[in-house]
Amino acid sequence: MDQPVKLFRMAEVAKCNDSKQTYIVIHNAVYDVTAFLNEHPGGEEVLLDQAGKDGTEAFEDVGHSTDARDMMKKYKIGELVEEDRVETKVKPPVNWDTDKETSSSSWKSWIIPVALGVVATILYRSYFIAQGH
Ligand code: HEM
Numbered sequence: 001m002d003q004p005v006k007l008f009r010m011a012e013v014a015k016c017n018d019s020k021q022t023y024i025v026i027h028n029a030v031y032d033v034t035a036f037l038n039e040h041p042g043g044e045e046v047l048l049d050q051a052g053k054d055g056t057e058a059f060e061d062v063g064h065s066t067d068a069r070d071m072m073k074k075y076k077i078g079e080l081v082e083e084d085r086v087e088t089k090v091k092p093p094v095n096w097d098t099d100k101e102t103s104s105s106s107w108k109s110w111i112i113p114v115a116l117g118v119v120a121t122i123l124y125r126s127y128f129i130a131q132g133h
Helices: 010-015 044-050 056-062 066-075 098-132
Strands: 021-026 029-032 076-080
Touching (some): 010 021, 021 044, 029 066, 066 076
Antiparallel strands (some): 021 029, 029 076
């Protein structure tokens, strides 16, 4: 089921820089947005500005929604070859980082039992102190 990922050189992407064939690189993945130019809510000019280039920064500057990020999967045609990949200065938003989510939910998962334990101890002790009198 898993198709091998098609690899592109930046030089190949750079050739597809007009409205006839529009490739854009975002987070080291290659997108063919030719058919999307007319549909892009942000307009075709901004896409053509980034055509044949790495548009990661421009894309993240806009703060695209999760819907937009889902939508772009449809246009992904491959990834950059190892040599042409760049460490992007712009980090994807936190909700892309599943590690962070699990660590915060594991924090929440122990704080509630601990709090209940503390409350139970206080109630238990005050009950016995009350009995003692
Ligand atoms: C395959 C790639 C892309 C997809 C699927 C996409 C999708 C979208 C969508 C769905 C919106 C509506 C607002 C939202 O949901 O966030 C939007 C707005 C916008 N996009 Fe993109 N976009 C892509 C690439 C880009 C790139 C490379 C730029 C470069 C500057 C860009 C610039 C903008 C701008 C300026 C807006 C308008 C924001 C506004 O009016 O508030 N987009 N895009």
